[in-house]
Amino acid sequence: MIVFDEVRKSYQVGGRDIPALRPTSMTIETGEVFGIVGHSGAGKSTLIRLINKLEPVSGGRILIEGEDITGYSAAELRAFRRKVGMIFQHFNLLSSKTVADNIAFPMKLAGIYSKTEIRERVEELLARVSLSDHANKYPSQLSGGQKQRVGIARALACRPTVLLCDEATSALDPQTTQSVLKLLADINKELGLTIVLITHEMDVVRRVCDRVAVMDAGRVVEMGPVSEVFLHPQHPTTRDFVLESESIDGDELQENLQKAEGRILRLTFKGESTYKPLLGSVARQSGVDFSILSGRIDHIKDTPYGQLTLSLIGGDVEVALKALEAAEVHVEVVR
């Protein structure tokens, strides 16, 4: 468990205090995939750099598995660094070393592993990230996705309990992003590793995270289970992220809604109800005609969900609303 207790961080620039993280309290549970989403400058990197002590806090405390890391000595810090792995947007591999040597590097640096231990661990990790055939290649001979797999293997070398991912898929194409996110999700399940992932894409959060914190100007403005935050965003910044991830132009949607006739509803289905043939039976019961203004069916991690914006014309709208609510569909009356 990672606990932030009134943690704040300011940078000193030209004698001035630049606040990067306003006082923040939150808990990241052991074994969860926790997303931090925010625009550039929101404070995401600062937050992650505080967790691995690349930066000292300006106030408050950070506890990892009950231990206050803020006052660690140099020796405690070295042992702590082995418990926290990190992967980066631009991979940060050593170009003069082979894939196998890149993965072995943190183990060699730690100075506590035998040659045999290192060799066996590297082989095991190469197999885990499907790169056994590439052990003797150099980073320049690999694709972006393969480089990030090496980054993941290297981060896991010393068997950390926490993996920090700093925009780990931002430099990858959509298909490679999917496969790297799947690898992270598998590792999280298999090893029970806590993953903290920062991103500016809500779509990344939707695919792999259990919970998410949305940051804006150094503050956490919204936090909760991804299904809650994604399907029912409260803060304007969160709403913008969700619209952006669904490639919906907010202004265009407003224009369409204004043009549409009748009552307008936004329906949210989650889990099994996503696939039920509900609208037909509601239309028969209520005599209402539906026109679909926008719609999407997808997954939040492993759970299916659907969202539909409908205009309702004619019939008995109240009967339709009651039938939808009885079917455990979340109904938001837009107009």
Ligand SMILES: Nc1ncnc2c1ncn2[C@@H]1O[C@H](COP(=O)(O)OP(=O)(O)OP(=O)(O)O)[C@@H](O)[C@H]1O
């Ligand atoms: N080393 C530093 N010195 C001075 N100011 C800094 C430093 N690092 C970050 N900042 C400032 O702190 C604020 C938060 O930056 P941070 O890098 O944490 O945001 P971010 O959400 O990670 O953005 P990005 O996605 O662009 O990396 C910004 O105003 C930034 O200019």
